[in-house]
Amino acid sequence: MKRKMKKSDTMRRVVIAITESSPLPELWREAMNLMSESPAELMALFMDDDRWRRAASLPFTREISRVSGAAADFTVQRAEQLNKEAIARMQERMQKLAEEAKLALAFEVLPESDRERIEALVGTAQNVLIAPSVIKKRPIYTHLSRCDCRILLIESHEQDRAED
Amino acid sequence: MTKDLSSAFSVPPADLRNACDTLALDFERSDQLPAGKPYLGQQRAIDAIEFGIRMSRDGYNLFVLGPNGSHRHGLAEDLAKELAVEKGPPSDWCYVNNFADPERPRTLCFPAGRGSEYRDDMQDLIDEMRIAIPAAFDDEDYRNQLKALEEVTQREVQDQWKSLDKKAAKSGIAVLQTPTGVVLAPVRDDEVLSDQEFADLPNGERKKIQATIHELSEELQARIEEMPKLRKRHRERVKKLNQEVTTHAVGVLLSELRKKYEDVPGVGSYLDAVQQDIIDNAEDFMQSETPSLPFLSRDPSRLFSKYEINLVVSNEKDATAPIVYETNPSYPNIIGKIEHRAEMGALVTDFRMIRSGALHQANGGYLILDIHRLLTRPFVWEALKQALFAKCVRIESPGETYGFVSTTTLRPDPIPLDIKIVLIGERWLYYLLSTYDHEFNDLFSVAADLDDELERTDQNVNDYALLIATRVKDHKLLSFSKPAIQRVIEQRARHAEDGERLSMHMRSLDDLLIQADYWAQRRNADTVDVDDVVKAIRQRDHRLDRVQKKIVDAIKRDTLLIDTSGEKVGQVNGLSVVDLGEFSFGHPMRITATTRIGTGDVVDIEREVELGGAIHSKGMMILSSALSSRYAPEQPLSMHGSVVFEQSYGGVEGDSASVAELCALMSSLSGVPIKQNLAVTGSINQHGRVQVVGGINEKIEGFYEVCKTRGLDGSHGVIIPRENVKHLMLREEVVEAVQEGQFNVYAVQNIDEAISIITGTEAGQRDEQDNFPPDSVNGKVEEQLVRYAMLRKKHAEKDDEEEDEEE
Numbered sequence: 022m023k024r025k026m027k028k029s030d031t032m033r034r035v036v037i038a039i040t041e042s043s044p045l046p047e048l049w050r051e052a053m054n055l056m057s058e059s060p061a062e063l064m065a066l067f068m069d070d071d072r073w074r075r076a077a078s079l080p081f082t083r084e085i086s087r088v089s090g091a092a093a094d095f096t097v098q099r100a101e102q103l104n105k106e107a108i109a110r111m112q113e114r115m116q117k118l119a120e121e122a123k124l125a126l127a128f129e130v131l132p133e134s135d136r137e138r139i140e141a142l143v144g145t146a147q148n149v150l151i152a153p154s155v156i157k158k159r160p161i162y163t164h165l166s167r168c169d170c171r172i173l174l175i176e177s178h179e180q181d182r183a184e185d
Numbered sequence: 186m187t188k189d190l191s192s193a194f195s196v197p198p199a200d201l202r203n204a205c206d207t208l209a210l211d212f213e214r215s216d217q218l219p220a221g222k223p224y225l226g227q228q229r230a231i232d233a234i235e236f237g238i239r240m241s242r243d244g245y246n247l248f249v250l251g252p253n254g255s256h257r258h259g260l261a262e263d264l265a266k267e268l269a270v271e272k273g274p275p276s277d278w279c280y281v282n283n284f285a286d287p288e289r290p291r292t293l294c295f296p297a298g299r300g301s302e303y304r305d306d307m308q309d310l311i312d313e314m315r316i317a318i319p320a321a322f323d324d325e326d327y328r329n330q331l332k333a334l335e336e337v338t339q340r341e342v343q344d345q346w347k348s349l350d351k352k353a354a355k356s357g358i359a360v361l362q363t364p365t366g367v368v369l370a371p372v373r374d375d376e377v378l379s380d381q382e383f384a385d386l387p388n389g390e391r392k393k394i395q396a397t398i399h400e401l402s403e404e405l406q407a408r409i410e411e412m413p414k415l416r417k418r419h420r421e422r423v424k425k426l427n428q429e430v431t432t433h434a435v436g437v438l439l440s441e442l443r444k445k446y447e448d449v450p451g452v453g454s455y456l457d458a459v460q461q462d463i464i465d466n467a468e469d470f471m472q473s474e475t476p477s478l479p480f481l482s483r484d485p486s487r488l489f490s491k492y493e494i495n496l497v498v499s500n501e502k503d504a505t506a507p508i509v510y511e512t513n514p515s516y517p518n519i520i521g522k523i524e525h526r527a528e529m530g531a532l533v534t535d536f537r538m539i540r541s542g543a544l545h546q547a548n549g550g551y552l553i554l555d556i557h558r559l560l561t562r563p564f565v566w567e568a569l570k571q572a573l574f575a576k577c578v579r580i581e582s583p584g585e586t587y588g589f590v591s592t593t594t595l596r597p598d599p600i601p602l603d604i605k606i607v608l609i610g611e612r613w614l615y616y617l618l619s620t621y622d623h624e625f626n627d628l629f630s631v632a633a634d635l636d637d638e639l640e641r642t643d644q645n646v647n648d649y650a651l652l653i654a655t656r657v658k659d660h661k662l663l664s665f666s667k668p669a670i671q672r673v674i675e676q677r678a679r680h681a682e683d684g685e686r687l688s689m690h691m692r693s694l695d696d697l698l699i700q701a702d703y704w705a706q707r708r709n710a711d712t713v714d715v716d717d718v719v720k721a722i723r724q725r726d727h728r729l730d731r732v733q734k735k736i737v738d739a740i741k742r743d744t745l746l747i748d749t750s751g752e753k754v755g756q757v758n759g760l761s762v763v764d765l766g767e768f769s770f771g772h773p774m775r776i777t778a779t780t781r782i783g784t785g786d787v788v789d790i791e792r793e794v795e796l797g798g799a800i801h802s803k804g805m806m807i808l809s810s811a812l813s814s815r816y817a818p819e820q821p822l823s824m825h826g827s828v829v830f831e832q833s834y835g836g837v838e839g840d841s842a843s844v845a846e847l848c849a850l851m852s853s854l855s856g857v858p859i860k861q862n863l864a865v866t867g868s869i870n871q872h873g874r875v876q877v878v879g880g881i882n883e884k885i886e887g888f889y890e891v892c893k894t895r896g897l898d899g900s901h902g903v904i905i906p907r908e909n910v911k912h913l914m915l916r917e918e919v920v921e922a923v924q925e926g927q928f929n930v931y932a933v934q935n936i937d938e939a940i941s942i943i944t945g946t947e948a949g950q951r952d953e954q955d956n957f958p959p960d961s962v963n964g965k966v967e968e969q970l971v972r973y974a975m976l977r978k979k980h981a982e983k984d985d986e987e988e989d990e991e992e
Contacts, residue, residue, distance in 0.1 A: 042362060071377075072361055076370035078380035081395050084366040085402060090409035092402060095368050103363055160375045 034062040036143045036170075038152035039115070040070070040159075041107035047175045049118050051151050055173075056124070061149075063126050065115045066142060067108055068161060070133040073100040133161045144168040151175060191942045194904075194931040198924045201915045203684030205671040207643050210650055214712055215665040216658070221651025224260050226639035226689055234264045237631030238551070238605060244630050246573070246606040248556070250615045251635030254692025257609045258510065258553065260635070265508045265551040265607065272506035273297070275549020278498040278600050279304065280536045281455055282491045284462045290495075290536030290597045293451050298502030303446060304494040310438055311489040314463070318470040321434040322427070330426055338419035345408045345415075349401070356397045360405075367405060369398045424468070431467035435460060459492055490537065497521070497541035498548060498600075506550035511543040514559045519543050520568050521580040523595050532592045539597055544569075544578045548604050556610030556618075569606070573628050577601050638686040641678060649674055649687055656695060657713075662702035668715040673697060676722060679882065679914040697721055729768035733890075736763075736772045741894045745832055747773050748861035749895050755779060755853035757943065758864035759830070759845035760888060760903070761837075762880035771880060771887025773864050775831040776842060778849035782973045782980075783825020785813065787850065804840025808847045810871045811936070816967045823977035824970060826850050840868040841878035844904075844939055851936075855965035857944045860900075863931075864888040865943055867906040873936040877908040882915055889919050889928055897922060902929025904939050937963070 035055055037048050052063065076082045077100035084095040112128050119126035131138050139161065143150045146169040154176040156162050165172060212218050224231060230249065237247040251257045277300025280290045295303055321327060350360050353369065359377055361368040370377045371394045383391060439460050446452040463470075469488055500507065511518055521542035525532040543552055559565055564583040572578045577599040585594055608629060615632060618625040639645050650670050657665055665673070676697060680688035688694070698713075700721035705713040739745040747758060759776040762769055787809040805828065813822040828846045830837055844867035852859045866884050867875040878884075885903045892901040910932050922928040933939045937948035940962050949961020957964035 041364075072359070072370070073363065073368070075377040075379045076359075076361055076368050079370065079378070079383055080380070081398065082368060082370060083402060084363060084368050085405050085409065086366045087409060087412075088365075090406040092406065093366075095363075107364070158375070 033145070033147035034064060034143075034149070036064045036066050036148060036150045037115070038066050038068055038143075038150055038156060039111050040068055040153065040156070041104070041111070043111070043153045044175060045111070045114050045118070048151050048153065049115075051173055051175055053122065055149055055151075063119070063124055064142070065112075065126060065128045066139070067111055067128070067130040068133050068139070068156075068159075069104065069108070069130055070159060070161075073104060076100070133159065136161065136164050140164060140168055143170045145170060149173065191929075191931060191945075194933055194938060194942060196905075196910055196913070196923075196930040196932050198920055200910055201913050201920045201923055201930060202675070202917070203641070203678060203914060205646065205674040205678075208646055208650055208667065208671055208674070209643060210647050210667075212667055214667075215650075215654035215670060218651055218654035220658075221648055221653075221655045223263065223652075223655070224256075225648050225652045226636050226645070227260060230260065230633040230635045231264065233631055233633035234261060234607075235268070237607075237633065238265060238268050240631070243576075244627050246608070246629045247631045247633060248608045248610065248615050248629045249633045249635065250610065250612045252611060252637065252690065254690050255635050255637070256691040257635060259691075261553055261607045261609060261633075262508060262510065265553070265605075266505075269506040269508055269550060272550065274500040274502065274504040275506065275603070276498070277301065277496065277500055278541075278545065278548075280495040280497055280539045280597055282536050284458045284491075287491075287535065288593075288595055290539060290595055291451075291455070292598045292600055293449070293455060293494075295449055296502075297500040297504065299446075299449065300494075300496050301499050303449075303452070304496045306442055306445070307492060307494045310442060311492055313438055314435055314470075314492075315489055317434045317438070318431060318463075318467070321430045322471045324430075327426070327430055331423065334419065334422050334426065338415060338422075341415050342412065345411065349405060349408060352404075353401050356401070357394070358397055358401055369401050369405070371398070427467040427471075428464045431464050431470070432460075435463050462491070491535070493537055495537045495539055497539060498545050500549075507547050508551045508553065509543050509547035510553040512555075512558075514543070514554050514565055515562045516564045516568060516583055517542065519554075519559075519565050520572070520578060521545055523580060523582060523597075525592060525594075534593065534595060536595065536597065539580060539595065542578070542580070544572055544602060544604060545600060548578070548600065548602055551605045551607055553607045553609060556608045556614050559608070560614070570624055570628060572602055573604075573606065574624075575599070576603075636689055638681045638683065639689055641685050641687050645687065646674060649677070653694070653698065656691075657698055657702075660695065660699060660702075662698055663705050663711060663713050665698070665701070665713045665718075666715065669701065669713050669718050672715045672718040673701070675914065676718070682879065682882065682914075683912045684914050685911050696725075700725060726768065729765065730770065732763065732765065733770040733772070733887075737890050737894060740773070740891050747775055747891060749892050749901060750898075751861050752858035753852075753861055754856055754858045755849050756861070757845045757849045757852070757859045758861060758888065759842040760864050760866040760884035761842070762883050762887075764880075769880060769883055771882075771884035773888050773891055774833060774842075776828065776845050776849050777831055778826055778828045778846065778853045780824050780826045780850060780853040780969075782823055782976050784977075785822035785824065787812070787826040787828065798836060798838030800840050801837050801842075804843035804868055805846065807840070807871055808843045808850070808869055811847065811869055811873050812850065814871060815873060816963070816970045820971060820974040821977070822970065823973040824854065826853070839878070841866050841880075841884075843867070843869045844875055844906075844936065847936055848940055848943055851940055851962060851966050852944065854969045855962050856969075857946050857962050857965060859943050860945060862892070862898075862900040863902050863904060863943050865904040865939055867904070867909075867933070867939070869936060875906045875933050875935055875939060877906050877912070881905055881909045881912050885913075885930060886916055886919055889922065892928065893922075897927040899926050899928075901927075902931055904931045904933055904942055907932040907934045 035052050037052055039045065039048065055061070056063065074097060077095050077097045082095045083092040084099070085092045108130055115126060115128060129142065133139075143165065148170040150165065150170050151173045152175070154174040157174065210218065230251075234247060234249065237245055247261070249257045249261050274297035277295040277297055279293050279295070279300050281293055283289050283291045293303075353360050357371055357373070359370050359372040361370055361377070371383065372378065373382070383394075386394070439456050443453055443456050517540070519542045521544070522540045523534055524538040524540060525534045526538070559569070568583070579599040580597050582594060606629075612634070639649065653665065653670050653673055674687065677687045677694060678684055680690060680693055697718070701713045701717040704720045704724070705717040710717070736745065740747045748756070755778045757776050758773045760771055761774050762771045787805065828849060830842070845865045847869055848859060848865060866878055866881070868878055869875055885905065888901070888903050919928065923930060931942050933942065937950075941948045944962055947958070947961045949957040949963040951957055957967055959965075959968070
């Protein structure tokens with residue numbers, strides 16, 4: 022599962038980077054493994070990319086149903102609604118996992134374009150970023166990979182299916 | 186009529202009770218006697234039953250006729266048992282699931298004893314399958330194969346997406362996933378173009394991007410449409426794998442069973458169907474996760490229940506043909522039934538809930554049924570006939586047949602029927618069915634008519650004593666002394682209402698023996714003696730004689746007016762019998778008659794007020810005819826008579842009072858008084874002949890009881906038909922009273938003898954000039970009738986003259 026890891030002596034914060042289709046159980050499991058070695062602040066960071074919104078702004082974009090193959094207009098409103106739902110769903114799931122583990126969890130939503138704030142959250146050497154492997158395909162990964170933090174990339178079949 | 190004349194008609198005490206003093210058997214106690222014939226005097230019925238049971242043709246079912254308590258069941262059952270040994274045990278039958286049509290369960294037939302063996306074998310098979318099939322699916326090899334199939338399918342799916350993704354990427358198009366679908370959007374430097382960036386592109390490039398997206402969209406839609414096919418292919422591959430696994434798991438087990446039952450028709454094809462069903466439904470046997478809703482969970486034992494065997498008829502290998510006596514012949518008990526169980530508010534059923542009836546259990550043997558009970562249970566009679574005609578028994582609910590029930594039910598295959606039905610019932614039911622049910626005689630061709638009585642010959646008396654001894658042993662009673670048995674035999678003659686016959690009503694015989702045994706045991710005796718028998722009889726009467734005592738008391742207190750002394754014109758003591766079922770008794774009734782000039786009619790007041798039955802009315806008409814034919818046959822009968830049973834408020838039936846009624850009329854006409862210390866019974870024909878009546882003993886004893894309460898003086902007595910003398914079995918007390926001259930019984934053959942005794946005046950015979958003596962009763966009757974005729978003629982002439990004058 023582990024694709025990349027940068028070693029550091031101490032750990033201050035574990036940041037779980039999630040997107041609208043991240044494999045939460047696997048990410049969470051990895052975070053718990055780390056936390057069991059060294060207690061740290063736990064944070065979930067929803068990296069809100071605006072690809073849906075940008076695609077929806079184009080006049081010819083259609084959403085094709087995975088079930089029936091039927092095509093429908095993909096509007097900005099639809100993109101906003103999907104984004105909100107995805108954030109809410111992920112937040113709820115993360116909070117539930119944290120409650121079960123009796124841990125405090127901070128949940129942040131930042132646009133991928135806000136690279137400075139993202140780097141500020143994860144950029145130090147004492148921090149660890151746990152992210153789905155598909156993040157490598159996103160532009161933000163280029164910036165994250167230049168940071169001092171350790172990065173753990175998690176891969177899953179489910180995610181592959183969704184992303185592929 | 187003189188004392189000498191009446192004495193000529195006196196019945197001697199020896200004829201009043203046919204005592205049992207001819208028992209030739211030499212014994213002191215009944216336990217010294219050998220076993221008697223179990224069904225004495227029933228040879229006709231025995232022959233009929235044997236014939237009916239042995240006859241194998243259709244329609245030769247039996248109807249055993251006889252009254253309740255005549256041991257009809259015992260006779261039929263014992264004979265059937267004897268013949269059942271000759272027949273082997275019938276086949277076993279079971280219902281199994283019909284996998285092609287579960288609503289029509291099919292049957293399997295096995296040789297006796299092998300049905301239960303097969304059921305156990307199938308149960309063992311199920312138990313093994315219950316372990317073997319899930320174990321096969323839990324096996325590492327299976328899981329690996331399943332995983333490989335899943336990987337193949339997953340790869341196929343991924344290939345579909347990846348190839349599209351690559352193709353899109355080459356064209357600068359991103360494939361974006363949404364929770365429900367896919368969106369295609371143009372990208373530059375890994376960023377999706379916004380509307381402004383897209384608008385900034387040259388027109389040709391925009392068109393090209395749109396065309397590419399349009400083309401990719403169509404391809405994407407085509408691939409999405411292919412996805413169900415991929416999934417279906419996956420399911421088929423998994424199903425095939427599951428079937429292979431199941432086939433392997435059960436194949437060996439089933440082939441063993443197939444071999445074991447290869448000689449039983451139908452089992453092989455059934456096992457093929459079982460195997461096919463298991464293979465077709467292999468996935469059902471995999472242990473699945475617990476469903477989210479508890480009521481949706483499946484009981485794993487039910488998965489295999491459809492392979493169970495419902496053994497509805499099971500016989501022992503070495504058994505005889507079955508003999509079934511169904512005491513409650515309701516429809517389900519005879520035909521069988523299909524039970525239902527409630528599941529989530531609905532009634533459901535399957536082949537395992539088919540229940541056999543008595544027809545199934547007795548198939549290949551004998552089914553004994555009470556016809557009265559059978560006819561009083563709804564739908565059974567028609568269903569039984571239907572089964573016998575069709576020679577098969579088909580289980581179906583009568584509610585469904587008549588459309589009362591709309592619940593899902595089954596239509597099981599019928600089971601062939603080879604059965605002998607033995608109906609037990611009273612004669613009237615046999616005659617009723619024989620007359621009014623046109624199918625009855627086609628199905629029940631053999632009637633076994635049990636005799637009620639046995640002729641009291643010396644041989645039969647000896648045999649009867651042996652029968653009594655046998656029943657004493659059967660009931661484990663104290664041994665009966667010889668006098669006790671003789672007394673029992675006498676009582677059996679009394680029960681038959683005939684001194685020359687013995688009753689074959691076995692229940693009443695058993696009752697007497699058991700009750701005599703009780704009284705003997707009460708006095709700590711080791712043998713039942715004659716006193717115990719007498720006590721049993723008296724105590725039984727005492728328990729039942731409340732009504733009789735009330736009537737006697739009413740007569741004693743003159744509430745019910747009965748004279749037992751003196752003489753009265755037109756008033757006679759008749760005798761009637763009250764039948765209370767197990768007990769009957771006689772008592773006197775006052776009959777009065779009045780006469781006057783009239784047109785020759787005798788009015789029966791009972792008939793006029795509709796209290797008289799048909800036979801009573803017939804008796805009245807006969808006596809009217811006897812009267813008109815005996816007296817002044819050349820003159821018109823110019824009298825009007827009326828006859829009534831005084832203080833009778835219920836129905837009157839029978840003609841046994843017609844002699845008394847004629848006596849009352851003759852007394853009224855002649856003015857000759859009737860002795861009230863006598864009572865008379867008998868019916869009469871048109872020629873004045875006195876004929877036999879029923880209940881003669883009770884009638885005599887009834888009048889005796891009344892006279893006794895008022896004091897017997899030797900003048901009291903009863904006039905009975907001569908032909909009834911042979912029926913006399915009077916109580917010892919009455920016989921003793923007659924012996925001591927305190928009471929009399931006179932037997933007469935005609936009305937002249939009766940009127941002579943009851944009036945004490947000569948009846949009178951016609952002389953050479955065809956006239957009765959003027960002082961005789963007949964002479965006075967005729968004189969009065971001639972006088973009425975002349976008076977009527979005078980009145981008629983006077984009326985004619987008045988009419989002429991008016992004209």
